[in-house]
Amino acid sequence: MDGLFISIGRQPATELFAGQLSLDEGGYIIAGESTQTEIPGVYAAGDVRTKQVRQIITAEADGASAAHHIEQYLLES
Numbered sequence: 871m872d873g874l875f876i877s878i879g880r881q882p883a884t885e886l887f888a889g890q891l892s893l894d895e896g897g898y899i900i901a902g903e904s905t906q907t908e909i910p911g912v913y914a915a916g917d918v919r920t921k922q923v924r925q926i927i928t929a930e931a932d933g934a935s936a937a938h939h940i941e942q943y944l945l946e947s
């Protein structure tokens with residue numbers, strides 16, 4: 871054997887939000903591409919949100935999307 875990679879699975883650190891925000895069966899915060907959650911003004915960006923691909927570039931994209939939508943939300947509030 872030349873190498874071994876042990877995968878321990880994934881567990882998002884979202885316990886803090888249980889009961890406050892809807893989580894999917896994996897424990898990820900339910901939010902779409904806008905990063906907006908079910909609660910107006912509350913956003914979830916990066917690996918914590920429901921998505922297909924969790925990588926640095928998708929987390930960064932979420933940050934940009936969240937910043938844009940938060941600005942819009944604040945301007946309209």
Ligand SMILES: Cc1cc2nc3c(=O)[nH]c(=O)nc-3n(C[C@H](O)[C@H](O)[C@H](O)COP(=O)(O)OP(=O)(O)OC[C@H]3O[C@@H](n4cnc5c(N)ncnc54)[C@H](O)[C@@H]3O)c2cc1C
Nearest residue numbers: 883884886915916917918919923924925926927928929930
């Ligand atoms: C082993 C491994 C290898 C990977 N390799 C790659 C790769 O090669 N290329 C790639 O693109 N992606 C890779 N990824 C995925 C990439 O690391 C993540 O998609 C990315 O880091 C997500 O960024 P994030 O900011 O959403 O979350 P994180 O980088 O996980 O940042 C979340 C931060 O929040 C902090 N935090 C958690 N709870 C609290 C709290 N209650 N209060 C305050 N702070 C808190 C954590 O300590 C952490 O610093 C890899 C991931 C793993 C686990």
